[in-house]
Amino acid sequence: MNEIFRSDLAEVQVRLVDLSEAVTEIMEKASMAFLNSDVRKADEAIALAEINEEKALAIDELAIRILGRQSPVARDLRVLVSALRISASLERMGALAGHIATIARFRHPESAVPESLRKTFSEMGALDCALSRKLTQLLRNPDVDLAKTIQGEDARVDELHRSVFDVVLSSTWQENPMYTVDVTLASRYHERFADHVVDISAKVAYLTTGDWSEIE
Amino acid sequence: MNEIFRSDLAEVQVRLVDLSEAVTEIMEKASMAFLNSDVRKADEAIALAEINEEKALAIDELAIRILGRQSPVARDLRVLVSALRISASLERMGALAGHIATIARFRHPESAVPESLRKTFSEMGALDCALSRKLTQLLRNPDVDLAKTIQGEDARVDELHRSVFDVVLSSTWQENPMYTVDVTLASRYHERFADHVVDISAKVAYLTTGDWSEIE
Structure with a gap:
């Protein structure tokens, strides 16, 4: 691997790490906004999700420029193609967290989450x-x-996602339909967020081991 | 552009067209399954969505092999990177249609869509x-x-998506929460499906005109 290509790849990696940190921050704010009807945190999450989208596009541009300039083959090529997919997943994760914040924003000053599901959404x-x-x-x-490890950890998120429907579809659920809509979508967004984490982890595992079976 | 590359690109295009046709078939079956509680159509849609995923992965593999063998630059490189993204979107579209079929499967022999929203979902x-x-x-x-034209046409889908919530959140909505959950998710899947069509169309427009502003 030549020096320029090595430094190009390092730059892509730094930017993906930065994007992933930003995604965590968006999800932290979105989750707080959702649980506590915190409209300020919701607005911050929504604004950060927009910046996140631009950052992801910039990483794609960088990866495409490197592809064009360096014409990598074999593993180097797969690393760059994976970077494109990872940035797309991180962009979606930011958008999903943004959607959670938007629900909180819409329901303010009411809460988007009824008492009976507060613990579930807090854990999720x-x-x-x-x-x-x-x-x-x-x-x-x-x-x-x-x-x-990461790939195993989304099982609990899936379990919580299913448990939301158990609560909503039980005879004790007496909340108005607005709550049903909000918790259905919010639960779905949380679950898809974790799916993307698993997808990205599988790609990283593949790139580390070279074993395609990891990503199927 | 050399002959081999031209024929490689033609092969990618043929496969994307094939994938897009398969996606239409999945959505047709899923929509029928959803509207008419047709469990056979639902099963067919779900099975086709799985095959669709494999086809999309195979297109990705082909595009990566071409990238490695031909090391394209400039527009040719962007065409191939776009092909990767288009196949990812078509894979998601098949999965979303499969989710709609799965809702119909779960609710069978009951209907997943209440009478008050049948017309809306039929149009969507x-x-x-x-x-x-x-x-x-x-x-x-x-x-x-x-x-x-395509990019303008998803506005009506968005409108119908919002109208589902108007119905669900109105005082006349007396359906049980199961219906609320089903129509919330199904509406979201229909809307995301159309979003992907718009995303792909924007990429094709960009590749045709070379104008980046089309895809932002």
Whole structure:
């Protein structure tokens, strides 16, 4: 690998780590906004999600420029193509967190989450933030064990996602339809956020081991 | 452009057109399954969505092999990177249509859509199918006017998506929460499906005109 290409790749990595940190911050603010009807945090999350989109586009441009200039092959080529996909996933994660903040914004000054689901969403938000932080760590120091740990950890998010519907569809659920809509979408956004973390981790594991089976 | 590269690109295009046709078929079946509680159509849609995912992965592999073998630059490079993104969007569209079919599958023998929203979902499903067919046409014969037409046509889907919530949140909505959950998610899936059509059309417009402003 030549020096210029090595430094180009390092630049892509730094930017992906930066994007992943920004995504964590958006999810932290969105989760606080959602749980506490905090309209200021909601606005911050929404504004950051927009910046996030621009950052992701800039990484794509950088990766395409490197592809054109260096014409990498084999593993180097796959690293760059993966970078394009990882930035697309990080962009979506920011957008999903932004959607959660938007729900909080819409419902303000009312709460978007009824008391019966507060604990569930609190755990789901905390898990998404924790997964996002681990993802940053993984992007900074690719490590197949950490990648596999992350891939196992979204099971709890899926479980919580299903449990939201158990509550909503139970006979004790007497909330108005607005709550049903809000918690249905918010739960879906939390679940998709974790899905993207798993997808990215699988790509990093693949790049580390070269084993395609990791990403299927 | 050399002959091999030209034939490689033609192969990518043929496969994207094929994938787009498959996506239309999945959405047609999913929409019928959803509107008529047709469990057979639902199963067909779900099975096709799985095949669709494999096809999309195969296109990605092909595009990466071409990148590695031909090391394209400038426009040719952007065409291939766009192909990767288009196949990712088509894969998601198939998955979203599959989710709609899964809702119908779950609710069978009951209907997933209450009478008060049947007309809305019927129109939304028909619009998604029509958009998907136009997308196939666009991928077969890239044309900036058709791309722009498509980009304008998802406005009606967005409008219908919002109208679902107007109905659900109105005082006349007396359906049980199961319906509220189902129509919330189904409406979201229809809307995201159309979003992907618009995203792909914007990429095709960009590739045709070379004007970056089309895709921002």
